[in-house]
Amino acid sequence: MGEIINYWTFIYGPLAIFLVGVYGLLTQKNLFKLVISINIMDLGVNLYIIALGYMDNASAPIYTAKLAVTSSRFVDPVPQALVLTSIVISVAVTAFVLALVIKNYEKYNTLDLIKIKGIEND
Secondary structure, eight states, X not given: OHHHHHHIIIIIHHHHHHHHHHHHHHHOOBHXXXXXXXXXXXXXXXXXXXXXXXXXXXBOSOOOHHHHHHOOOBOOSHXXXXXXXXXXXXXXXXXXXXXXXXXXXXXXXXXXXXXXXXXXXX
């Protein structure tokens, strides 16, 4: 039973979060909600990458004299570093996209994609 819960938590959990973001991306017409959906997808990808680097009964990758005797298994630090970099990039891209959304709102006075498309066709 424990294996099923672990598999669900580490594989299907991030996939479910990613699919919630895809659903929001496909169904929403509000620009702000689209940005939030993209961030939810990013969260799902980051959780999946962290889950790939998980190991049972492993220590942090900080080598000390005590760990040299007691533990020979270390958690891989590369997925953690990739996710940290991804979070920083995601914050910067989100700030940029939200600035574009604000400029779009100032120009068209709406965040609805359908109304914006109708304004451009007129």
